[in-house]
Amino acid sequence: MGYTKAAISGFSWLTAFRFVTRGVSLGKTAVVARFLTPSQFGLFGIATLLLSLVEVLTETGVNVFLVQQKEEADDYISSAWLVSILRGMIIMFVMLIAAPFVAKFFNAPDATPLLLIMSLVPLIRGFINPSVVKLQKNLLFKKEFFFRSFVLFVEIVGTIILLVLYPQPSSLIWGLVIGALCEMLLSYVIISPRPQFQYNKGYISELIHQGKWITGASIFNFGFERGDNIVVGRILGSQALGIYDMAYRFSMLPITEISEIVNKVAFPVYVKISDDYFRLKRAFLRTIGVVSLFAIVVGCILFFFTEPIVRIILGDNWLGTVGVLKILALLGVIRAVSLSISSFLLSLKKQKYLTLTTFIGLAGMIITIVPAIMMWGIVGAAYAAVFGHLLSVPFIVYFAWKSLEKVKTDSARHPSSI
Numbered sequence: 001m002g003y004t005k006a007a008i009s010g011f012s013w014l015t016a017f018r019f020v021t022r023g024v025s026l027g028k029t030a031v032v033a034r035f036l037t038p039s040q041f042g043l044f045g046i047a048t049l050l051l052s053l054v055e056v057l058t059e060t061g062v063n064v065f066l067v068q069q070k071e072e073a074d075d076y077i078s079s080a081w082l083v084s085i086l087r088g089m090i091i092m093f094v095m096l097i098a099a100p101f102v103a104k105f106f107n108a109p110d111a112t113p114l115l116l117i118m119s120l121v122p123l124i125r126g127f128i129n130p131s132v133v134k135l136q137k138n139l140l141f142k143k144e145f146f147f148r149s150f151v152l153f154v155e156i157v158g159t160i161i162l163l164v165l166y167p168q169p170s171s172l173i174w175g176l177v178i179g180a181l182c183e184m185l186l187s188y189v190i191i192s193p194r195p196q197f198q199y200n201k202g203y204i205s206e207l208i209h210q211g212k213w214i215t216g217a218s219i220f221n222f223g224f225e226r227g228d229n230i231v232v233g234r235i236l237g238s239q240a241l242g243i244y245d246m247a248y249r250f251s252m253l254p255i256t257e258i259s260e261i262v263n264k265v266a267f268p269v270y271v272k273i274s275d276d277y278f279r280l281k282r283a284f285l286r287t288i289g290v291v292s293l294f295a296i297v298v299g300c301i302l303f304f305f306t307e308p309i310v311r312i313i314l315g316d317n318w319l320g321t322v323g324v325l326k327i328l329a330l331l332g333v334i335r336a337v338s339l340s341i342s343s344f345l346l347s348l349k350k351q352k353y354l355t356l357t358t359f360i361g362l363a364g365m366i367i368t369i370v371p372a373i374m375m376w377g378i379v380g381a382a383y384a385a386v387f388g389h390l391l392s393v394p395f396i397v398y399f400a401w402k403s404l405e406k407v408k409t410d411s412a413r414h415p416s417s418i
Contacts, residue, residue, distance in 0.1 A: 013141040028156050033314045035167040042242030044169040047114040050102050054091045056222035064214055066133045074193055079204045080130040081195035088126020095119035108238050117173045124180040129187035137268050155179025214351050220358040228381045231369050240378050247321035251328035258294040259336035263343040270347030277411040284344050295336035302329035327382035334389045341400045353399040361392030
């Protein structure tokens with residue numbers, strides 16, 4: 001069975017989704033930049049940092065596991081739901097307890113109430129129907145287009161209305177709460193089966209066991225992606241964090257979009273053809289080529305036209321992001337390509353390779369970030385992030401080649417009928 005037509009259709013629907021919703025998100029960013037100061041946005045950045053950290057520390061890899069299964073995984077849905085609910089409750093309680101300590105760490109007492117509100121988001125997300133993963137697994141991207149678009153539309157409209165009525169960082173978080181509620185409720189309407197409160201020790205043990213490498217990779221990846229934000233906030237303060245976080249989000253948005261679209265389509269396709277070396281190799285090389293070309297073009301635009309782009313979209317108050325954004329544009333290119341290789345390794349159940357390569361990159365960034373900040377300030381953090389990602393590239397490329405050769409050997413020994 002060929003998947004080219006389904007992949008092209010999926011790419012088209014996801015591209016439409018990204019263009020529409022990210023255009024709206026870009027408008028939201030412009031609105032936020034005009035209603036909030038860098039210092040206020042930095043408080044929101046602290047809240048999202050804590051949420052991201054606890055989510056990563058409790059990552060179960062359930063969704064990845066469900067997609068990796070070549071056969072239908074309906075028997076696992078109820079167990080996956082229970083694991084997800086428990087995880088959401090744990091994240092909420094950890095955030096409630098950690099809120100005052102995190103605010104003190106960043107010398108930002110105003111962040112405490114924001115952290116308390118943010119704890120509602122993971123609790124609500126925990127009740128989302130795990131069956132939504134079937135939209136990706138079964139290449140039902142048209143249906144996912146309408147699902148994701150509606151959720152994001154509700155979240156953004158809610159956020160903007162709240163910002164207009166109450167221009168404070170808490171409005172951004174209440175917008176996330178609204179979006180989470182919408183996604184949770186809609187997940188029971190558009191997809192089946194619906195989970196039930198059924199405890200199956202065997203299924204739950206298998207889910208947790210298979211997801212242990214995803215947990216490790218997620219922890220290191222969080223440090224890799226957000227560790228620079230933590231160090232910037234700790235050393236330079238919430239205003240510098242607001243500038244750096246805005247530059248990071250802005251630089252990643254256009255470059256990683258194409259990568260996320262392609263990878264979301266490619267991942268389930270890779271799984272379906274993982275026994276056929278020639279088809280898998282062809283699909284992988286095509287994916288890397290498309291992502292690399294787009295990322296380089298967009299990265300060059302961001303690098304050479306940074307200041308006018310910032311003035312037009314963010315406004316003059318955010319000109320402090322220009323120097324950082326130039327460097328992070330390069331990071332976006334590297335990251336887009338790395339993400340494409342990561343989805344390939346995940347499709348072959350090589351989570352341990354991702355854990356190792358992410359740890360190598362994280363180590364490179366940790367070693368250099370403090371000296372770099374001391375020498376170049378906020379720009380130094382960007383240099384350290386780029387260095388860490390560059391350090392990990394040779395390793396992830398090697399592991400991809402090694403995994404592909406393993407498929408070739410297995411295909412020769414056990415010829416597929418596909």
